[in-house]
Amino acid sequence: MTFDDLGLSPKVLQAIADAGYTTPTPIQEQAIPYVLMGRDVLGCAQTGTGKTAGFTLPMIDILASGRARARMPRSLILEPTRELASQVAENFEIYGKHNKLSMALLIGGTSFVDQEKKLDRGVDVLIATPGRLLDLFERGKILLADTKILVIDEADRMLDMGFIPDVERIVGRLPKIRQTLFFSATMPPEIRRLADAFLMNPKEIAVSSPTSPAETVVQGLVRASAQPKDKRATLRALIDREAVASALIFCNRKRDVGILYRSLKRHGYSVAELHGDMAQPVRTSTLKSFKDGEVELLVCSDVAARGLDIPKVSHVFNFDVPVHAEDYIHRIGRTGRAGRSGLAFTLTTPADSKLLAAVTRLIGRRIDEAPAAAGGSRPGPAEAAPELPPEVVAEAEPTGPARRAKVNGRTKRGEARGKAKTPKGRETKGRREAKPDSTPSRPTKSFGDHTPAFMLREVKLAASA
Numbered sequence: 001m002t003f004d005d006l007g008l009s010p011k012v013l014q015a016i017a018d019a020g021y022t023t024p025t026p027i028q029e030q031a032i033p034y035v036l037m038g039r040d041v042l043g044c045a046q047t048g049t050g051k052t053a054g055f056t057l058p059m060i061d062i063l064a065s066g067r068a069r070a071r072m073p074r075s076l077i078l079e080p081t082r083e084l085a086s087q088v089a090e091n092f093e094i095y096g097k098h099n100k101l102s103m104a105l106l107i108g109g110t111s112f113v114d115q116e117k118k119l120d121r122g123v124d125v126l127i128a129t130p131g132r133l134l135d136l137f138e139r140g141k142i143l144l145a146d147t148k149i150l151v152i153d154e155a156d157r158m159l160d161m162g163f164i165p166d167v168e169r170i171v172g173r174l175p176k177i178r179q180t181l182f183f184s185a186t187m188p189p190e191i192r193r194l195a196d197a198f199l200m201n202p203k204e205i206a207v208s209s210p211t212s213p214a215e216t217v218v219q220g221l222v223r224a225s226a227q228p229k230d231k232r233a234t235l236r237a238l239i240d241r242e243a244v245a246s247a248l249i250f251c252n253r254k255r256d257v258g259i260l261y262r263s264l265k266r267h268g269y270s271v272a273e274l275h276g277d278m279a280q281p282v283r284t285s286t287l288k289s290f291k292d293g294e295v296e297l298l299v300c301s302d303v304a305a306r307g308l309d310i311p312k313v314s315h316v317f318n319f320d321v322p323v324h325a326e327d328y329i330h331r332i333g334r335t336g337r338a339g340r341s342g343l344a345f346t347l348t349t350p351a352d353s354k355l356l357a358a359v360t361r362l363i364g365r366r367i368d369e370a371p372a373a374a375g376g377s378r379p380g381p382a383e384a385a386p387e388l389p390p391e392v393v394a395e396a397e398p399t400g401p402a403r404r405a406k407v408n409g410r411t412k413r414g415e416a417r418g419k420a421k422t423p424k425g426r427e428t429k430g431r432r433e434a435k436p437d438s439t440p441s442r443p444t445k446s447f448g449d450h451t452p453a454f455m456l457r458e459v460k461l462a463a464s465a
Contacts, residue, residue, distance in 0.1 A: 006032045009061045011098040016057070019094055025050035026207040032058050035181060040202035042195050043183045049207065049214075051183045052091050052309075055151050060096045062149065063124045068102055071119050071142055073126035075149035076174070078133070078167060080157040081303055082107040082280060083287060085127050088153070092125055101125060106132045109280025116141050130158075130166035137173070144173045152198070155184040155191050157306045160324060164194065171198055185306075185333075186326045213329050213363055216336035217316075219344050220370035221356075226349040232263050235319060238345060238370075239269070239297070246290070247315035249299045250331050252323055260319060261299045274300040305330040311337055318346040325358040345370060 003016050003024055024032070027045040034041050035058035045051055059075060068074050079085040089105045096103075104118040106128035115132075119141055126133075126142075136142050150171070152158070158167055182195050182202070195202070213219065224234040239247070251257045254275040261273035272286045272295040290298045291310055298304070299319075305327055313335045322328050328346075335342025346367065348356050360366055 001029055007036050008032070008057060009064065011064075012057055012060055012095060015095045015098055018097075025054075027051055027205065028054045028057070030205045030207065031055065034203045034205075035059070035179075036061065038062075038179055040180045040199040041182065042199055042202040042204045043181070044187045044204075044206040045183075045185065051153070051185075052088055053095070055153075055181045055183065056088065056091045056095055059125070059149060059151070060092070060099055060101065063101055064099050066124070068122035068124045069146060070122045072146040073104070073119075073123045073142070073144070074146060075125050075151070076133075076144070076147050076170075077125065077127045077151040077153060078158075078170065079127065079129055080154050080161050080163060081306065082109065082129060082283065083303065083308055084154060084306060085129055086284065087309060089127050092127070103127065106136060107280065108132050109283070112136070130163045130170060133170060134166055137170075144170075145175060147174050147178060149179045149181070150174060150198075151181045151183070153183050154306050155182060155194065156186045156188060156326060157330075159188070159190055159194075160326075164190075167194075185330060188326075213332055214336050214342075216340060217332050217342045217344050219332065219367050220346070221367040222345055222347050222370045224347045224349055226351055228259070231319070231347060231349065232260060235260075235317060235347060236264070236267060236269075238317070238347075242315060242343065242345075244296065245314040246293065246310070246312045247297050247317060248304060248313055248331075248334050249297060249317045249319050250305065250322070251299065251301060252320040254301050256320065257299050257301050264297060264299065269297055270295050271297040271299060274298055274304055276301060276303050302327055302331070305334070308334060309337060310334065311340065313337070314342060316342065316344040318344070321346060321348055321352040321355040321359065323355065325355075325362040328359045329363070 001024065002022060003013055006024060006029070008016075027043060027049050031041055031043050031054040035055060041055075043051060043054060055077075063074055066074060077085075077088055079088060085105060085107050089103060092101070092103050101124040102118075102122065103125040104115060104123040104127070106115050106126065108129060108131060112135075115136065119126075119136070126147075133142070137144070152167065158164055180199050180202075182199055184191055187206075222234065222238060224231045235249070249260065251260055254277055257273050257275045261271055264271040272289060274283060274286050274290075278286070286295075286298070287304075287308075289295045291312075293312065302322070316332050316335045318328070318331060322331060332342075332344035335344060346356075346359075356367075
């Protein structure tokens with residue numbers, strides 16, 4: 001089947017051809033005809049299968065006839081993150097270039113004034129994150145009474161980020177008679193209940209198991225030390241071993257994103273960072289640099305785990321095993337997109353056993369350990385984790401009295417005094433640790449020749465009967 005068989009208009013087909021696409025993906029093939037019919041659609045497909053085009057292409061045809069009024073958008077697309085919203089806006093610009101449709105992007109971190117000006121002129125397509133949309137709605141800058149099409153994209157991510165109450169408030173202000181398109185990569189019970197509340201007699205489309213990773217992604221597991229410094233060294237050894245053209249490195253916490261970014265930059269890697277605490281212009285600029293190939297490695301939080309379409313990503317590294325097992329599918333789905341092959345490696349420590357078990361239960365298979373061979377080798381079953389190179393081992397060696405580093409021929413001042421950190425974090429001054437096979441210089445005594453006074457007191461015994 002080709003796009004010509006889906007009932008799209010010549011203008012949209014021309015835009016698709018200009019973009020270089022000829023064959024629709026399964027989710028596009030099944031969803032587009034029903035969207036053009038005006039049916040509600042509940043779509044579930046793994047990440048990287050083209051869900052965005054599955055609703056943008058038919059929406060352009062539907063909205064081609066009609067005219068927008070001031071502050072009354074004709075359609076609304078809700079996205080969980082700014083990056084996803086920006087990407088959908090780019091899709092509308094690509095596929096709608098032969099149609100005269102107006103569009104507004106409402107995301108945080110950007111000027112209210114510019115967004116209000118666009119709304120005052122009237123927009124056919126409104127793409128927004130829930131928080132910014134509600135801000136403008138409460139200011140009286142948006143009226144949703146004329147919205148004919150609602151799209152809720154990445155609904156499971158909305159749930160994870162706590163946006164569902166905001167989504168319910170927004171939907172409550174929309175007309176009862178509307179077309180609703182509900183798309184998600186996974187379908188947990190909470191999302192199913194939400195879909196039942198928002199959709200009317202929807203056409204359900206599931207092109208693959210909602211908990212299955214893309215088959216084009218080869219997965220590998222790398223055992224690592226729980227010590228942060230050692231773990232970072234393992235990651236560097238893995239990056240050096242692989243033929244990395246472009247890679248995303250995921251951390252669970254924003255703080256760890258910054259630490260890992262500074263570490264990689266200090267070791268000479270072409271790297272940038274991306275997380276939710278960054279200003280929006282910086283996030284946009286960073287993502288553009290990565291897409292343009294100016295930066296090879298992007299250390300990021302789960303803000304980049306959903307929906308971002310960067311075809312050139314050859315590798316994904318999970319520096320941390322994700323807290324939510326579903327995020328594993330989304331993270332590794334950033335590579336191996338549009339039929340390309342990709343590699344995904346997950347670093348795991350002994351403390352990650354429960355999180356790793358949750359991931360394996362979700363995907364229904366064990367993740368094979370990475371091989372020791374270098375040069376972009378792919379994971380194979382029952383193979384040992386890669387051995388660390390000598391320089392990595394050297395970095396992981398202990399410091400303090402056990403390793404007296406010398407600078408300019410002198411022992412470091414703190415080590416010369418015999419300072420060392422005990423396992424509990426306390427400092428011991430002037431103490432020397434006994435060698436494992438050595439005998440103490442003098443035997444250990446309890447009380448020695450001195451008997452404590454309390455043991456010399458007389459004890460009166462009770463007289464026996």
